[in-house]
Amino acid sequence: MDQTTQTRGRPRDQTVERKIMETALRLVKKHGVRAVTLELIAETSGIARTTIYRRWRNRSAILADAFLTRVQPEIGFPEHASALERLRQQMHLLADSFRGSSGQILRTLLSEALTDAEFQVAIHDGWIVPRRAAATVIIEKAIAVKELPQHTSPDLLLDALYGGLYYWLLFDPARLTATYIDSLFELVLHDASSHARGRAKLLKGVATPNVKIVR
Amino acid sequence: MDQTTQTRGRPRDQTVERKIMETALRLVKKHGVRAVTLELIAETSGIARTTIYRRWRNRSAILADAFLTRVQPEIGFPEHASALERLRQQMHLLADSFRGSSGQILRTLLSEALTDAEFQVAIHDGWIVPRRAAATVIIEKAIAVKELPQHTSPDLLLDALYGGLYYWLLFDPARLTATYIDSLFELVLHDASSHARGRAKLLKGVATPNVKIVR
Amino acid sequence: MDQTTQTRGRPRDQTVERKIMETALRLVKKHGVRAVTLELIAETSGIARTTIYRRWRNRSAILADAFLTRVQPEIGFPEHASALERLRQQMHLLADSFRGSSGQILRTLLSEALTDAEFQVAIHDGWIVPRRAAATVIIEKAIAVKELPQHTSPDLLLDALYGGLYYWLLFDPARLTATYIDSLFELVLHDASSHARGRAKLLKGVATPNVKIVR
């Protein structure tokens, strides 16, 4: 992977990777994933098909790479005092990207992963695992600071929160509006947060306000 | 659909549809959707390609049809006095099928749908819509009988409940164990059901919080 | 063929044959032979494909029938005092028809005949034989009246005269102009006729009349 060991022969063109990634993403945004054939990428980028194949196994690998190296970094966890709030804001970020061209690409990758075990591992390890890990840390933080009850299972909570996002990524990404995210977040965490609040004994009076507000 | 309208011309061979559907499903189970080409279906079933094209617009249409007419009916909503209990039991049924061969088929169909707009519509209209509709009816019943609070949004609740199932269908169906389903169900409905229980004046003894009762 | 023996059952629609023949010829003139599929004939004429197949073996048979029954009669041997003149005028008629849509059809029929022995017999018997017979009669008449020398072989003469017509029917019918026919006729028959004249003791001295007339 790291090309520090310079060998004999013509050195690899360092711009190729960037060109391909950018071309791929641009074409996906313009024409949709289906239309982005490897041949089109090659022709548009001016890079020979052979050169591309020397670096990526196949068409899907290019898209995976493009997605994981270019798109994923954009969707981080914003800073915020409240752990739950960080979670909520990140859900918004994710929903936004699912609605856009990143969602389009991820859909392709999922499509590929669903029928290609090797690819599935790549997606799992490169996409799912790291962000579940990050989210888990945050949730555990929330538990630690009593924003969530002690016995909360981070895994289950993540499924309940994020399951809907993937569900609609599959079937109708347009539904992943900001309003939707807030509502879903509230539905799932209402109890947990009120519980936490209850347990924390701070209680806002009879707590009714939280009933609605949550997050 | 209705045989009564016998028009002119040679009547369609009633066995063709059945043969194609069965062949398609069999091949999908054996080789995965990707490998099931229309040509393979034709050859295996003994039906001429042209005949197939007369009935289905393309390969995707066949697979969608096969799944929706043959697989879906197997996963219904069991009868039960409690609406929530019906929901929970159906989640178990769904999880079971997701873990089995139907899940394998659905995975490959989703794979196709993710990159084929037309197919996606078919899956959406034929799979998602009807079962959301059925589930919605049950949830509304639950609301009506006060098993769920008045202001519950069926759509959101479904997403929180079923999102996780689709999530793991994508990434690791084996995790969809009975225990998992119950836990998820409890996490999401804990509040709602306790609310209901509360409204129901605690009824089931002390009900040991959420633990087993839930549904 | 003759339908005098009326049997039981619905009698054949007498208009079908005419409709098909006319439709076929019209379509050939409009779109060229290649484009005239049986399906197009059926659709255009409003006659069911089945009905057509009941009467003709295949697409070629229709065109052959159309040609032999409709086109051929138009190309007869005009009346004229001089036998050779009849021959010449008929060559003009034939050249004209070769340049037009009849030529188009005949080309198709020849195309078919070249690869279908049965069809070749049909064309031979239905087209070649009768017109060689007719021409032979005329030539023999010409010989009898000394317009042609005694030892003239009708067969060879026909080949020399008509060979060029079929040659250009194959490769470029447009070249079959009236001028061309006259030139060819003159080339081939000049000697024969002058011979005849010589034999007839008129000798060429005078001869000038024949120069134009004969050919």
Added chain:
Amino acid sequence: MDQTTQTRGRPRDQTVERKIMETALRLVKKHGVRAVTLELIAETSGIARTTIYRRWRNRSAILADAFLTRVQPEIGFPEHASALERLRQQMHLLADSFRGSSGQILRTLLSEALTDAEFQVAIHDGWIVPRRAAATVIIEKAIAVKELPQHTSPDLLLDALYGGLYYWLLFDPARLTATYIDSLFELVLHDASSHARGRAKLLKGVATPNVKIVR
């Protein structure tokens, strides 16, 4: 054509053209042109269909190419002191080939050309034009050396001579015997050759009438 211009990229497999041409001709001889589909050629030759399509626009182009590059060269004009004699001997060669397998191929190619405009052009340009050109040169030579009269039209003469060959190629190649060729040659060139002979021996003295006209 010229190998010198070696460009980038994998060079074309030089054996492909040969393989295809040979396969095509062999199949034509065996099964007739109609049965020789591109798919059959591909399968038999072991060359991929796509490769074939890279070099020839369609099936017809292959067959035309095969005939013109492989068959035609076999039928040249033999050397001889007399131009007319060369012509006569070549007619014999052509008649012989028409009676044999080349004639069979040409028949089927003509069949194709008759219903395929593109093919017709190929046959015309590749077969008719060059051999008419060659024959014309010979005829002009004959005129120059006074074997033929000054005003002879090569085109007309060719039609009268060769028309019959194509006529019988179409309808009954077996009739193209050596005797037939000689008779036809004599019929058409009787005057001309006697003219030539006259010059050489008796001179035309008597024969004057023909002097002008001849063919």
Added chain:
DNA sequence: CATTAATCGAGACGGTACGTCCAGTCTTTAA
């Protein structure tokens, strides 16, 4: 007048071949 038998219209069906599109691999020259 009902029966009978062939024709007609309509369309399903099996089948062949077409020409196109991509994928992924292989083989050259040039840098």
Added chain:
DNA sequence: TTAAAGACTGGACGTACCGTCTCGATTAATG
């Protein structure tokens, strides 16, 4: 070596006709 160019194998697609095969509806002559 790598890059560029492009030839090659191969699989599948969807289309166009072909000629065959059921059907129901129609239409006389027959009984």
